[in-house]
Amino acid sequence: MSSQDGKRTNGLIMAIDFDGTIVTHDYPRIGRDVGAIPHLLSLQNMGAKLILLTMRDGDQLAHAVGWCKERGLEFWAINENPGQKEWTSSPKVYAHVYVDDNGVGTPLVRDTATARPYVDWSKVGPTLKLRQAYMNGLSRADVAGAERPPNV
Numbered sequence: 001m002s003s004q005d006g007k008r009t010n011g012l013i014m015a016i017d018f019d020g021t022i023v024t025h026d027y028p029r030i031g032r033d034v035g036a037i038p039h040l041l042s043l044q045n046m047g048a049k050l051i052l053l054t055m056r057d058g059d060q061l062a063h064a065v066g067w068c069k070e071r072g073l074e075f076w077a078i079n080e081n082p083g084q085k086e087w088t089s090s091p092k093v094y095a096h097v098y099v100d101d102n103g104v105g106t107p108l109v110r111d112t113a114t115a116r117p118y119v120d121w122s123k124v125g126p127t128l129k130l131r132q133a134y135m136n137g138l139s140r141a142d143v144a145g146a147e148r149p150p151n152v
């Protein structure tokens with residue numbers, strides 16, 4: 001694995017939680033789609049490296065990975081950053097950005113069905129795209145077009 005896959009890359013490494021972040025809380029089942037997938041696909045098109053970072057394991061993890069794959073989303077890695085072993089033995093999964101419904105300050109949507117909120121992608125999605133766009137060296141004027149993959 002090259003150093004491009006670890007820390008030194010233009011693609012922001014984004015660690016994305018599953019329950020309460022990609023779907024509503026309904027563990028061990030899969031909750032409702034909260035609209036993350038189009039944002040995550042767009043971020044991948046812009047160069048972001050997405051890590052699924054979840055407490056799910058075994059069949060529950062496989063179901064979550066399959067649910068995302070059915071919607072066209074395949075992660076760069078699952079519950080690890082494959083490149084970090086080159087420069088650390090720490091078990092913490094290295095990422096530039098962590099998106100998790102338990103994160104302090106994460107924009108959330110109240111879910112009356114489960115009483116547990118989920119990530120508000122209408123706010124988080126554009127913020128992440130802006131960060132990736134700047135990482136790609138786009139100007140402020142270009143950022144308005146961040147929905148589209150950049151021609152770089």
Ligand SMILES: [Mg+2]
Binds near residue numbers: 017018019020021100
């Ligand atoms: Mg969660």
